[in-house]
Amino acid sequence: MNDLKGKIAIVTGGGQGIGKAITLRLAAEGCLVAIFDLRPDAAEETAQAARSTGGNVKVYGVDVSDQAAVNAAVASVEADLGPVWLLVNNAGWDQPAPFLSTDSTLWNKIIAINLMGPLNLHKAVCPGMVQRGAGRVVNIASDAARVGTATEAVYSACKGGIIAFTKSVARELARNNVLLNAVCPGPTNTPMMQQVLGTGEQAVKWKDAMVRGIPLKRMGEPEDYAGIVAFLASSDAGYITGQTISVSGGLNMI
Template sequence: MRGLKDKVALVTGAASGIGLAIAKRLAEEGMVVGVLDINAEAAAKAVAEIKAAGGKAEAGICDITHYDAVKAAVAEIESKIGPTWALVNNAGWDKPIPFLKTTPDFWQKVVSINYMGPLHMTHAVVQGMVQRGGGRVIFIASDAGRVGSSGEVVYSGTKGATIAFSKALAREVSRKNVTLNCLCPGPTNTPAMDAFVGTGEEGQKIRDAMVRGVPLGRIGEPTDYPGLVAFLASDDASFMTGQVISVSGGLTMHG
């Protein structure tokens, strides 16, 4: 992709799953990657893998649910690798529970991670982008935020809110050459998916049902998404902002 070499990308939740795949791809494209994760050991392992493949990366420990911690983490990682060109808001969490069986404590956790976390990161990073006159923000949202998902009611709400937030902020900062776009994955084979559906016979039944609903006949893999993230971070996407793109094997088709 054009315009990525030696620029800095910060990726949250970058120590595993989709986030790790994104971090590795951006490093392959020549970017310097800040691997931000709450799991210090996993983040260090991810950085070691990127460096072993010839890429450039540094780890940063970050709890995205606390704004002061986010500001400190961003300042620390930028002091090591430079100002951020691309922010990938990837970190997220959920647990399948019917809404009427959930509690306010559960709502707060889902909202704190999936909505307030990206707001914290975006507020901390985009101020510098605006001052420098350019940058890219990519949200890993979800089709749950576009069409809803049974058993993920609060999560669906946070992803819908994230999509609306990205569109509104895109309008505010576009004249500063800062763009914001959303990528919406479908069901994906990640450790988070294992935790979500469970393992064993019951978990496999849920996976099989997911596959039956996807026209391309499979659920996603973490490597299905980083190419689009790289594109959105690149000069090739300089005239795109406020867009929402589903990558779901045809599970959802938006016109």
């Protein structure tokens, strides 16, 4: 993976959690990284961390569910940095609850961020990749899409949709040398997971139960996913497209 230097990458939700780890790794590999984040102030801390070790990261405040805002931000990135080589759709959100206790207001917000957001980014970025005859997309899905997760039915449905969408567009764009793959994290120590688990004794019990089900006997850390994303962005992965890769400590072996 020595050929990413100088290439332009967009990472959505790159300010914290898995997105932060991906941003820092791509910057360390020499990419010029644009973070798209709803909280640009927090994302700026990630950018500063990358810059402190020689990385080049620029922050754009973007709501990925707003197609017009996404289009404008992508245009700004290409004007500021250059043509986009890599798109990493990482931004996500959920509010866990039993499905029958939820309503369409919550469903629509989950769908807007986790499904429509990536669609907006593909629509804005991929035409340029097709025109140039090269590019990579890595969609951060979830093992929830592959096995289901109680209290996350709509989120799981969105991530399942992202896997199917990735495969479909990979077939459409293969002739243009635009490669798309999906990465599925397992349970991970992130701010969103902390929100899901909550605090207190019951939260500790839930976390311990999850760890017991993972063959490697630990939850994932954000850094566990950055390497596979960098690999898929590199020429080492030049013959890989339309794949779904679980990174979950062995939790999901299908």
